[in-house]
Amino acid sequence: MAGGEGAAAVMCTPAFVGRVLRSRWYVVFASMVVMAASGSTYIFALYSKELRSVLGYNQQTLNTLGFFKDLGTNVGVVSGLVQQVAPTWAVLLIGAGMNLAGYLMVYLALTERTAAPPVWLAAYAVGATVLLLILFLPLGVVIKEEYAAVSQLEESLQHPPAIAVEEPAAASTKKEDDEPSCGMKGCLTNMFKPPALGEDYTIMQALVSVEMLVLFVVSVFGIGGTLTAIDNMAQIGQSLGYPHKSVNTFVSLISIWNYAGRVGAGYMSEFFVARYRFPRPLALTAVLLFSCVGHLLIAFGVPQSLYAASVILGFCFGAQWPLLFSIISEVFGLKYYSTLFNFGSAASPIGAYVLNVRIAGRMYDAEAARQHGGHAAAAVGDKICKGVLCFKHAFLIITGVTLAGALVSLVLVWRTRNFYKGDIYAKFKVAPVVATADADGSDQAAGEMAPVVTEEQAHNGKNKKLQQVNDDEFK
Template sequence: MEIVPPRAILAMGAMLNFFGYFMVWLVVTKRISKPHVWQMCLYICIGANSQSFANTGGTVTCVKNFPSSRGVVLGLLKGSVGLSGAIMTQLYLAFYGGDNKGGDSLILLVAWLPVLVTCIFLPSIRVMKDIHRDNDVKIFYNLLYVSLGLAIFLLIMIIVQKKFAFTRVEYVLSGVVVMVLIFSPLVLVIREELNIWMSKKGDISRLNISIQVENPPSSKTNWSFCFKSAFKPLERGEDHTILQALFNIDMLILFVVATFGVGGTLTSIDNLGQIGKALDYPDSSISTFVSLVSIWNYLGRVSSGFASEILLDKYNFPRPLMLTFVLLLACIGHLLIAFGVRYSLYASSILMGFCFGAQWPLFLSIISELFGLKYYATLYNFGSVASPIGGYILNVRVAGHLYDKEALKQLEAKGIFTRKIGDDLNCVGVQCYKQAFLIISGATFVGAVVSLILVLRTRKFYASDIYKKFKEESQVVNGTIVTSREID
């Protein structure tokens, strides 16, 4: 988004989404010849990574449009992402019914539905002049209430559909309710736009409106300046160049914290089913864990976004300190898994879902606050890289390796020293994940300690009014609108 507008980013994401998943669908349904493994991996990679374009185009645009409420905006948007899996499930059931076991239908749905939604709303996605309005917060809370209603309905449907067999009509009705709840915020938005339009229509006849743009920035990036100024320190909150941000100690601290924090909770969530089997939980309980993680992931995202914004606005409570508390809470969840306390996996799944979700609005808000919004699209995606890195280290190299080691030990104890190639290793008991999650707990605690360093480094910054310049850049004074912020 530093080079092209949001619409181009979203359009590219839509094309990649359709191409990647449509090619997978063609392969699965045998409409094309069987591809090589690397080709299939490429199709999956293209389809899966297309969401980065949608996330960047939508999230960064909204943060730039509402810079004084970025925690709230990130909480709402990331919360919606947290519900997306449950939403797609309900829509799939509405389109194809509960008896349709073919994964090909789901793949095709994932290929075309996001593209259709993107094409419909593409004209409305743009960075606008930020004119602060007193009722912005009220609108955000109304959107939150609608979002909570959607989350509650999805939770009820997940529970009810597991207890009772639904007919095709009932699946369609539940899908219709989901669609109504998804699109109901449009009523709030259209009403607000009409109020703004009527207000402007009345004001234009009696106000002398002039727009003053101070120091309009160039749309081209001066890369030679970026390299020369890479190690030149700037005040926190100023617009850093990409290299200035990447070589900043604060960014290094945030990256380490996200690697351990997000990586640890992601490992817990990815292995939740396997952990349940190792601890001898019934299949019904394991499916409940997955549902709990999904809903609490959403609640973690919206609550951390709104709560951190309220605390920051009223008490100058630093967002990095709230991130520290979330990491310490995650340590408790990891320890519950490590020691395998009876029935503790219910509580652990709630904690893991909440903490995984809560970290994202905090982490992404801190990046925008410390390093500015000019290159936020690039920095946003750089910060997101911490998740797969942490997941690989803690999930593959720690949890996966130690699980296989314990499983082999159990086979040897039974006198089985050889196994067929391709056979899965199954481990039973607390010892399967105990050592791994003790290590993950330690890594998460280290992340919490490191985040305290950031708290100390940024205490003066967060003690000030960090949004002051955005409030001053968009204001109405004596009938004159003055704005000096960059407009893409």
């Protein structure tokens, strides 16, 4: 009893509370909370119907709001720039303020406590969720740096520090490699002469490569199509006659299977790549083909099939992200990965705008206008579309472009087939040297890491040792 009271007394002290708040485990907890809150970007379908009816938006305008939400979610340039000049707490404070202001404006507009905002202002309000989704990145950096510092401290306590002598020539070469100086003509020439796959590409070499172009097109078609279905799920369910409670279930299924797709695709693709040399781009092709099943279920309005479509599209949407980022890191190297993966993410809102706003939204409004006898009547927010035809042609087009994306991805499969047949992690491996005794009696410790010696070098070294033994015997 006394022990429990003593522990409680210690935990209630300001010093202990401050230690907990400064610990790396609290950072993990805070990161999880931020990531959980960032899930609000996926529940747009829950309140989009109310936005449409209360504010008098047509479907194309509503999808424009969804586009700005997706744009901010996938382009983290603003928060990255702020992070360069401000501490992490300032970035978090800005993100919290933007979310509070954005969702408060949405709440006031929906409850009609304020005048309906113009579309550009509503787009900003919905887009306030932008920063929160990527705010866990600075916390991830904090976790990484703290872990590295602790590991370095523990290692220094266990092993005495070794003095490393740095050769000037090697340092000079490294500086030249890191900061290449070339004229305009030389830089343009190097831009179109990329290194081998798996080596570190420069940003411009990666952007003008066929591989990055293929990934961009595939992301526009694949992720853009699934995002269109996710953002329009409320209107899809309403047009097909599902009750409001079922629409909430669809959103939950999409979120759950989005997570399952991210984890499952990442784990399974890594397993097949490591075990069977399975090309990862082929897994991306399979995901795109599988998503076509969900699009077709929506297009033809198969009874009670929207549950299965939600599962399929949620899984495929989540599965595309780890595959996309893994391919970028493996093909173009890790040196500029933090910049290149943002270019891959930028394809998502572009596809969402074309497929969601320009195709799905416009076709929905056209069908609603036909059902209600004219464009003027359909422009009112409470004039909704009923029936399979509301989204049929739009999702048939989305199915077609997704199939086209799958075919385009086969170009990447073909161009990287030899790369994935080899050991893509070979450059990260160092051969262990078993404890051996040389002819001069010097020993090498077991488990010491040494560079791999070629067969020719080993043969020459063996001949030299035999020659030395013969000379000793002659003497």
